[in-house]
Amino acid sequence: MDLGLKDKVAIVTGSARGLGAAMARRLAEEGAKVVVTDIQAELAHATAEALQQAGLQAHCVVGDITRAAEVQRLVDETVATFGGVHVLVNNAGMPRDKYLVKMSEDDWDRVMDVMLKGAFLATRAVMPHFIEQGWGRVINISSRAHLGNPTQANYSAAKAGLIGMAKALAIEEGRYGVTVNCIAPGFMDTEMVRALPTYESIKERAIQAQPIKRAGQPEDVADAVAFLASERAGFISGEVLHVSGGRYG
Ligand SMILES: NC(=O)c1ccc[n+]([C@@H]2O[C@H](COP(=O)([O-])OP(=O)(O)OC[C@H]3O[C@@H](n4cnc5c(N)ncnc54)[C@H](O)[C@@H]3O)[C@@H](O)[C@H]2O)c1
DSSP: OOOSOTTOEEEEETOSSHHHHHHHHHHHHTTOEEEEEESOHHHHHHHHHHHHHTTOOEEEEEOOTTOHHHHHHHHHHHHHHHSOOOEEEEOOOOOOOOOGGGOOHHHHHHHIIIIIIHHHHHHHHHHHHHHHHTOEEEEEEOOGGGGOOTTOHHHHHHHHHHHHHHHHHHHHHGGGTEEEEEEEEOSBOSHHHHTSTTHHHHHHHHHHHOSSOSOBOHHHHHHHHHHHHSGGGTTOOSOEEEESTTOOO
């Protein structure tokens, strides 16, 4: 199936590693021109260079997604480098898991800033381009945690917020040929979760709860992103696609 992504320009936030890096590679393999952007400078450059060495079209912009000026520079540099922007994947994120009584204001604010405000700033910066060209795709990387997880009041709230934002924008921007959707991954075996002290037990519990008995891989999410970014998904908007091995609760 031709996804119609050849020469489309895609920004994937937080794509130095993990799910974002897999998404960037998948979109580039479909012929898209991809901007790898992340706060981790060295890793972001290495990820973009690996794509270029594989003969794919990639550019790196280092920046903090929580800062409006840096987000504007990201979009301006994307347009200057590749001649436009068509796809935005709001993927940058991080947990700061704590029981509520131990959760600091900073734990709350940082998670909200990176995942929710960052997505707002990036979406606001690309939208004038999407509206002008009458075509655009926004994909928010939410999480199965939008349904709630203990120690994740901040993370679950931000991930549920991304869904609310997508549903509002799907209605607001649909008339311009812009779709806005969410992907809700379940447990995915990435460095982010491997860094958690509870990694082994989380993984075991997730696989036990899933009808499909294996750990999710970054490519599982990347394939879903490529589809929602494509021409083929032009009549799908405001949706939440769970990529969670059949686990919803
Ligand atoms: N791994 C999972 O099981 C899982 C499940 C559901 C949802 N998710 C979500 O998927 C996304 C990617 O997760 P991952 O597992 O690949 O994690 P990851 O830590 O490997 O990747 C997240 C990236 O975001 C970047 N980032 C953090 N703060 C940033 C900022 N201020 N500006 C720019 N970039 C910033 C990080 O540097 C990192 O490279 C996250 O939003 C995460 O919440 C992950």
